Amino acid sequence: MKSRRSFLLKTGLSALAFAVPKIESFSGGSPKKFAAIRPVQDGPVLKVALMGLGSYAARVADAMQSCKRAKITGLISGTPSKLESWSKKYAVPEANCYNYETYHQIKDNPDIDAVYVITPNALHKPHALGVAAAGKHVICEKPMSINAKDAREMVGFCEKAGVHLLIGYRMHFEGNTLKVVNMRRDGAFGEIKFFQGLSGFRIGDPNQWRLNAELAGGGAMMDIGIYSINGARYMVGEEPIWVTAQEVKTDPVKFKEGVDETITFQMGFPSGVVASCLSTYSMNYLDKFFLNGTNGYAEMQPSTGYGPIKGRTHQWPLDEPHVTHQTTQMDEMAAIILDGKKASIPVDGEEGLKDMVIIDAIYKAVKTGGKVNLV
Known part of the structure; x- marks a missing residue:
């Protein structure tokens, strides 16, 4: 396990070299007064690949089964057995399953609109940049990076790539x-x-x-x-x-x-x-x-x-x-990306x-x- 994590870190960081050149360009009243959230409207479905198939990704994946606007259409993992079991569980075609050396190929896959990066913190930056370089929207788990310097680079890179960068603030x-x-x-x-x-x-x-x-x-x-x-x-x-x-x-x-x-x-x-x-x-x-x-x-x-x-x-x-947080999060993020909806609290x-x-x-x-x- 330790060696696989070391491999992940090395391959994740090496993604920078691959990715970067790709970018060119009240006081009283009724409680109802304080409505919590406007419902997400019906519309197109955001096709999402999950990157990093650990315990939190499993929580997200299960929650997404109740989503109306977001669907799991891709998987990215360094563990072949996970790709096999998850693809069967969530009906993801083998052609939409990638590892950390091949995920850049999502660039040519119309079945994937966005990638939810749920890898260890130090890999968020290289993986997010790799996804953005492939022209896909980035949803990144928090913390978005390991320091502010890397976070700034992620923001700038995604802006240049013309893709959304959203953070998993459920x-x-x-x-x-x-x-x-x-x-x-x-x-x-x-x-x-x-x-x-x-x-x-x-x-x-x-x-x-x-x-x-x-x-x-x-x-x-x-x-x-x-x-x-x-x-x-x-x-x-x-x-x-x-x-x-x-x-x-x-x-x-x-x-x-x-x-x-x-x-x-x-x-x-x-x-x-x-x-x-x-x-x-x-x-x-x-x-x-x-x-x-x-x-x-x-x-x-x-x-x-x-x-x-x-x-x-x-x-x-x-x-x-109570609604499962990740279900609401993914539907709302789909509305942000696909409809231009503005979050009440930015994400x-x-x-x-x-x-x-x-x-x-x-x-x-x-x-x-x-x-x-x-x-």
């Missing part, structure tokens, strides 16, 4: 999340004063790629901490202007150099709002958002899990019906880049022990 389409965001936008909470985001769980297998600095680009922050970063931004409705951060590592054997175990971090916003957050791989039951304003509050727990999302505001419980490459800039700053703050300005 919470941006979740009903209760959107209800809270819409309440905040309509002034239901008054002046926002504080946000708290707790994101963490106890990670298992010490040999998994998420604990490999080379493949993950970090540790808990890259995997789970990004939820509190992104959540703070859409819950507060501003972009942070500074960060501070502190790291605690209790198990240096499991969490080696470059792999963060626990980081507490703070973000300051232009209005004076402060976000206090925690990212960890060593504690369970940490999936909570709390937004406080002069006229009210919103509390969500769980706030970013696979669902259902639960919580309440100062006015009423959060009770939007484009620029949105992903903003999170990467903040993550870079948090890691810098951990090392320096000081405040890192973002503007």
Whole structure:
């Protein structure tokens, strides 16, 4: 397994050399006031290839069976047995199955409109660029890269290629999340004063790629901490202007150099709002958002899990019906790509880049022990 991952990393990075030359060119009222999301309209179906057939891809694939606007039409994996079993399970023709050395051939395949990149973090950039060079739209799992520099290159490359770059922010389409965001936008909470985001769980297998600095680009922050970063931004409705951060590592054997175990971090916003957050791989039951304003509050727990999302505001419980997040995400992304629909909370490459800039700053703050300005 380790050798296959090394091969993936090498072949993924080598895709850059192949790909780059290809591009030329509120206070009261009824809860109904805060409708969560406009339904996706009927229309053409987005033909999607899944790249990287791991556990999360399996979740996405199963969820897509209920999609109205997105369908699995291609598979990309370095494991022949997965290609065989997945092609049978999801009725994907053998001709639409590729490995990491041949996936560039999707350029000539009209059965594929977009590729959902669900490979290890360090491979997101080379794989996304390879897909874009083939003229296909890119849906990339978060974090979109391992640093802001790579994220900027991804955004620019996809723009030049004339393809969409969307990031897998499933919470941006979740009903209760959107209800809270819409309440905040309509002034239901008054002046926002504080946000708290707790994101963490106890990670298992010490040999998994998420604990490999080379493949993950970090540790808990890259995997789970990004939820509190992104959540703070859409819950507060501003972009942070500074960060501070502190790291605690209790198990240096499991969490080696470059792999963060626990980081507490703070973000300051232009209005004076402060976000206090925690990212960890060593504690369970940490999936909570709390937004406080002069006229009210919103509390969500769980706030970013696979669902259902639960919580309440100062006015009423959060009770939007649960729909599998990835089903909604893929239908909404199909509407963005095919219909030009605008997401209520952006899910484009620029949105992903903003999170990467903040993550870079948090890691810098951990090392320096000081405040890192973002503007």
